[in-house]
Amino acid sequence: MTYFVSGAAGHLGRAVIHHLTHTLHIVPQEIVAGTRDPAKLADLAANGVQVRKADFDDEAGLVKALDDVEHFLIISTDALDRPGRRLEQHQRAVKAAEKAGVTHIVYTSMPRPETSAVLFAPDHLGTEKAIAASKIANQTLLRNNWYFENILHSMPHAVASGSHYSAAGNGKIAHIGRDDLALAAATALVKGHGKQTYTLSGAKQYTTAQIAELVSKVAGKPINVVEVPVEGLIQGMVGAGIPEPVAKVFASFDTNTAQGGLEGDASDFKKLTGKDPHNFEDWLQGNRAAFTAAA
Numbered sequence: 001m002t003y004f005v006s007g008a009a010g011h012l013g014r015a016v017i018h019h020l021t022h023t024l025h026i027v028p029q030e031i032v033a034g035t036r037d038p039a040k041l042a043d044l045a046a047n048g049v050q051v052r053k054a055d056f057d058d059e060a061g062l063v064k065a066l067d068d069v070e071h072f073l074i075i076s077t078d079a080l081d082r083p084g085r086r087l088e089q090h091q092r093a094v095k096a097a098e099k100a101g102v103t104h105i106v107y108t109s110m111p112r113p114e115t116s117a118v119l120f121a122p123d124h125l126g127t128e129k130a131i132a133a134s135k136i137a138n139q140t141l142l143r144n145n146w147y148f149e150n151i152l153h154s155m156p157h158a159v160a161s162g163s164h165y166s167a168a169g170n171g172k173i174a175h176i177g178r179d180d181l182a183l184a185a186a187t188a189l190v191k192g193h194g195k196q197t198y199t200l201s202g203a204k205q206y207t208t209a210q211i212a213e214l215v216s217k218v219a220g221k222p223i224n225v226v227e228v229p230v231e232g233l234i235q236g237m238v239g240a241g242i243p244e245p246v247a248k249v250f251a252s253f254d255t256n257t258a259q260g261g262l263e264g265d266a267s268d269f270k271k272l273t274g275k276d277p278h279n280f281e282d283w284l285q286g287n288r289a290a291f292t293a294a295a
Contacts, residue, residue, distance in 0.1 A: 001030055002068055003189050004102075006054055006093070007075035008033035009040040011149075012108070015182030016073065016189070017044065023183060024190050034065055056089035062096035071104045071189050072097050076127070080120060080249070090127040094134050104138035105131055106188050108181075111143045111199050111264060117256040119249045132195075140192040142185060145201040145264055147178045148283045151211065156294035158212065159219045166208045167230045171257035173211070174201035174264035180277045187273050198272050201264030202280055208257070218284045219291035230255055 003020060007013040017033060020026040027048070033041050034054030045051045052065040056077055066072060074093050079086040090107075097105055110116065113125040131139050158164035184200050206214070212223040228236070230251050237247035256262060266277050284291075 001070055002032060003030060003071045004032040004034055004066060004069040005073045005075070006034045007077065008044070009035040009037065010075065012178055012182055013075055015179055016185045017049065019183045019186035020190070024186055026190065032069060056093050059092045059096050062093060063099045066096055066100035066102055069100060069102055071106070072102045073106045073185055073189050074108070076108050076124065086120070087123040087126040090123070091130045094130045097136060098134050102136060104192060105136050106140040106142065106185060106192060107131055108185065109141050109143045111145055111201070112261050116261045117252050117259055118261070119252045138193050139195045140188045141197040142188060143197065143199040144181050145174050145176050145262055147181070148175050148280060149178050151215070152290055155215045156290055158223050159215065159221055159291050159294040162222065163224045163226055164208070164212050165226045165228050165233055165236055167228055167233045167251065167254040168208045168257040169227070170207050171260055172205040172207050173257055173262040174205035175280055176200055176202040176269065177278045177283055180269065184269060184272050198268040199264055200269045201266060202277050203266040204280060205263055206280070214281060214284055215291055218288050219295045221295040
């Protein structure tokens, strides 16, 4: 068996490889780490992992990189510089997998991409459709909920300022840890067969106000959640220096949350891995320094 992990230089990719070797006991020689810059993975190569150049903008190169690979994990790329580019990359990767004779493809998608208000949801839905239309027999879709780690982009600032602006209303998010998602991806890569879809969420779901309250307790400083309309949220971000197209994407997260697009439970995670996901409140305590430093 040969297991290919794309985006292997990223946080999720490295964590997947860690779980393949340390949790599932796959020998390093059976793992291929794909990256645009192999020099970044010299440490993995030194431990026996095969490192291959893999550029999702180069279909011929991908076919070559996927030579002799049976199981292929596509970690969604971060190519959001123009609408549709990421979908093009993913479609190219699926075509390359077909040409290379890959028998199992795993893809990191998002919850409910067919109805999501998130502006890049069409990238995920389009990729799912490309996989479904392919001749690859075994297909595993991992609809990953938002990471615990995502709140590190906004909540430390909220701690520092004392305010968090939100258009999410009473919508809830069932955050899950990135390491748990890495475990799920590694497990799916090794044990997946047939056509399966898993929506991977944490055991608990919280409103923005509840998240702010939990962070406030950890940081030791109150956070006031200020409800604003989506348009006001966009204007505020633009005023803070965020480019308007990017601000609109961020604001769409709140719209999706308000519509219930990130609600969920841990049933699929436990079905896939046989384990319970880590607790959000424990994660907050473990990352206390990130929040107290901003207080």
